[in-house]
Amino acid sequence: MLGVAAGEGDRSGRRATIIDVAHHAGVSIASVSKVLRGAPGVSSAMKERVNASVEALSYRPHRLARGMRGPMFTVGVMLSDIENPFFSLLIQGMVEVFGSQGYELQIAPATAGEESQNSVIDSLIDHQMDGLILIAPRGREEHLERIGEQVPMVVIGPHGPSEHYDTVSGDDELGSALIVDHLVSLGHRRIAFLTNEHPADRLNLPESARARGFEEAMGRHGLSDDLLFVPGVWSLEGGRDAARRILEASPRPTAVHAGADVAAFGILSYLWEEGVRIPEDVSVAGYDNSPMGSFTPISLTSVDQSGHEMGAIAAKLLLERIAGRSEPHNDVLTPRLIVRGTTSAPGAAIQSR
Amino acid sequence: MLGVAAGEGDRSGRRATIIDVAHHAGVSIASVSKVLRGAPGVSSAMKERVNASVEALSYRPHRLARGMRGPMFTVGVMLSDIENPFFSLLIQGMVEVFGSQGYELQIAPATAGEESQNSVIDSLIDHQMDGLILIAPRGREEHLERIGEQVPMVVIGPHGPSEHYDTVSGDDELGSALIVDHLVSLGHRRIAFLTNEHPADRLNLPESARARGFEEAMGRHGLSDDLLFVPGVWSLEGGRDAARRILEASPRPTAVHAGADVAAFGILSYLWEEGVRIPEDVSVAGYDNSPMGSFTPISLTSVDQSGHEMGAIAAKLLLERIAGRSEPHNDVLTPRLIVRGTTSAPGAAIQSR
DNA sequence: CTACAGTTGGATAACGTTACATAGGAGGCG
DNA sequence: CGCCTCCTATGTAACGTTATCCAACTGTAG
Known part of the structure; x- marks a missing residue:
């Protein structure tokens, strides 16, 4: 009880961490982590206690800290032209798929220039995204290939055949x-x-x-x-x-x-x-x-x-890649x-x- | 020289870390960090050595690890409607300002629903963004106020007067x-x-x-x-x-x-x-x-x-807030x-x- | 009553970086 | 020649998680 100076009190201002939750619930950090991740080996009584404390402190996990060890559950989209209404359609298709699978989507806007696009892609990788979707990138095939080796990737646009990434495009x-x-x-x-x-x-x-x-x-x-x-x-x-x-x-x-x-x-x-x-x-x-x-x-x-469908397909392919598939898929949609x-x-x- | 099993060799596959750079350059981790951050107290010889190793290993800093301690140098934008061409204009204005100031921009697409927007905003905060720009959010003022207390924020749209965040809007x-x-x-x-x-x-x-x-x-x-x-x-x-x-x-x-x-x-x-x-x-x-x-x-x-200008102003206000300003600004642009x-x-x- | 399996909870070492505290060395001055 | 000062370089404790390993406890069978 009489711990460090600050003590048990919810010293507000700072965001609650998993440690705060553990103290509040009177259990170990490891147990809280288990409950949060839905890992096996916790009693239902433990689950209840922890969840109550999570609620009470309105705790939210720190995505960066989580991402330091495991996946971020976030995918990045390189958008080469934010004004193109067709691209907006693509994104809507993706949002639906990723949203339903517990993944978050973040868009990095780029310009038509290859240089701008590459720096945006690098940034997405630096942010440890679990996967990348590139919308109509201007990069050379060999450059894309190198990125595909580092991180699961889907390219929208007529690229390919590719070795290390998937493509979706209209014919x-x-x-x-x-x-x-x-x-x-x-x-x-x-x-x-x-x-x-x-x-x-x-x-x-x-x-x-x-x-x-x-x-x-x-x-x-x-x-x-x-x-x-x-x-x-x-x-x-x-x-x-x-x-x-x-x-x-x-x-x-x-x-x-x-x-x-x-x-x-x-x-x-x-x-x-x-x-x-x-x-x-x-x-x-x-x-x-x-x-x-x-x-x-x-x-x-x-x-x-059918941009909407195209976006959804790209999202599904990316999820498959994140799950481990490595043979490249090159989907071509028939236009009408x-x-x-x-x-x-x-x-x-x-x-x- | 004869260190751990893996030794000095650039065991490729994994991404190079600051430790790899330090080993490669034969200096301490702290020194590498200083050079990378442009911190004072490093000789020009040191700078040169480190930069050479950075180049050789094509090292890129890990944004998450960096964000664990300091700022992420990334701002988040909640986009309530990705199809709206006016919103695209806003974003273009922002991109220019942030790009020139070394900040990155990430867009989280939401739908018109308040619920969707709030979860997107929460996610942006979980990702430790240094600041938030909300484009035409549907949330209640008191809710926005609460978010503004947690993180520097600018709202685009006719909100206000506000206590903890800035607003930009057309009249x-x-x-x-x-x-x-x-x-x-x-x-x-x-x-x-x-x-x-x-x-x-x-x-x-x-x-x-x-x-x-x-x-x-x-x-x-x-x-x-x-x-x-x-x-x-x-x-x-x-x-x-x-x-x-x-x-x-x-x-x-x-x-x-x-x-x-x-x-x-x-x-x-x-x-x-x-x-x-x-x-x-x-x-x-x-x-x-x-x-x-x-x-x-x-x-x-x-x-x-003048959406372009509006976006640029929002970006500037956010940078000011990130730099420490706390008095709210409410900019209103005159339409024609x-x-x-x-x-x-x-x-x-x-x-x- | 003891040995053992099965289950549940807890300590703790990473992850890659920053920033603080400090050690070491060179140079200047008395 | 010794002491003090400055400057550069280094060691290391955080940051908030996860996941592995281990201890403790429960109940059961011999």
Whole structure:
């Protein structure tokens, strides 16, 4: 009873520790730890006493101290673009899975730069996360491979085949081809594709896969001479900028595959301002099926990737890896075309011939 | 030299610790720690040796172990809605400030529910974050107050006055009034406001302030009898739903203050589908000035809140609190009206009188 | 009544770092 | 030449957990 100066009293201010709980319950630290972890070898009377003290002191375990020895029960997500609404969908899918499995999720925001992303990933590792999910990382495969050796990891995006981590991605090549098939079946021949700035040496980004799918499908239809790559950036402004150049192109394309919804919005915006009729004069298709696209007056033809499901799958794969699986899984989800109002048979363009 | 069994060899696989670095450099652990922390009392020769070993072993400090004694140099953000693009803006503002000050940012995603948010906040505290930023939390003031006593905290949203934490918010009441003033000056009298579901007892949410501002301004213009509150939800679907009811209202309002851009998008979508002309038949205004709103054909009249700046201010306030300030700051940013194409003098509506 | 198995509770060494207290050595001054 | 001072480098006790090992106790069978 008459212990150290401070004594038994709940000297408030400081957070209660497992030691405080042990004193309060009049049992050993080890026993409290056992109860808290649900470890075997404790009587129900002991459980009750400890739980009462935990309640009384409103004790919460110190995650760092716990993490010093065992798992943190926390996974980290590297988010390469916090503004991308598709990525938000992914995260919602993850949250549900992890939440139901007692894992916590922490997001580290990065920018599009490889350097920023790498430092964010390192930080996540420094924080002893039990696993990592990388959303559309820009890092080189060999670098990712090295990270995957250190910590359970899942990459969202068209990477792989991988040795030390799992991947989940949509079949962007197929999705892109679906758009081309759709446009060609409507009668289009001259089709433009807006490329996202992509260095030639890094071939495993969504933009690269979509570009490949576009090129392949155009070739399959015998239209290799009718395709037009428009270099630019997948953003509202980038779309507007690209639209300007598309209008100036000669011969002018009758359809545009924007590569991404956000770019399509920019393109639409510019075309509307210029009095170009959609879809009569120019058909426009996006990619991602963002919520905004489904609404009037946009009604954008797009490709759905079911981001929610993709996030959930990534989460499940990560949990499996944390549990010990080491053979790599590479899940590819099949995208589907959503036809809406911005695509139709070429009208004015055909007449002008 | 002939130490323990494992000896000096870089037994790889495990992550290098400060002890490995000390052995490698042939100095004490304490010295390594000093160099790493930039503490005074180390010779430049020592610095060089240690840094060389750090490099050689590619050592990275263990954040948890560090956090056990001192600060974590990590701040946590409770994000109540990951889909809200305005919140993304806030985070971008924060990232810049924290990044430049050597702090890391981790985001914990929550849902709109108070319960979910509280558990996320608790978790952030369990992770020993040095400070917390809460984005539009739903918790009661007294609960927030209690958290603020435990850890440096900044709340973004119209809370306060507070005793133990800082707040940053836009003047939503004023912003809402700006919209009303604008509409009234154009000649509107009958104006609808889309309320976001808000329990009567929790008055300090943005939606409440915007509702108050609407009511106050209408009263100021002697239009208290002409206002129409439309209960609903601030989302695309919620906007569409509200638009339906607004069209059925009698007398039909000539203008709608949607409360938020996302709701305005839904309203516009439905009205366009129904063949209602914007702005001739009905004027629509949003709130938040989201990027999409500025583009044709939406061109939404809205209120700008400079989210980027708001996030940066929140970050700075938090750093001040972490540094020791305890007097509460309550920053209020002045919003500004952005007039675009969805508002004009009432046309058809006036003729129908 | 003793020996033994089975069960329950407790001491304690890690985990990787920081920061405090102190030892050792060089240099300056009387 | 010795003492004092400063400066650098080191040893080590925390921080709050977990998990292993061990002691004590209970009950049971011989």
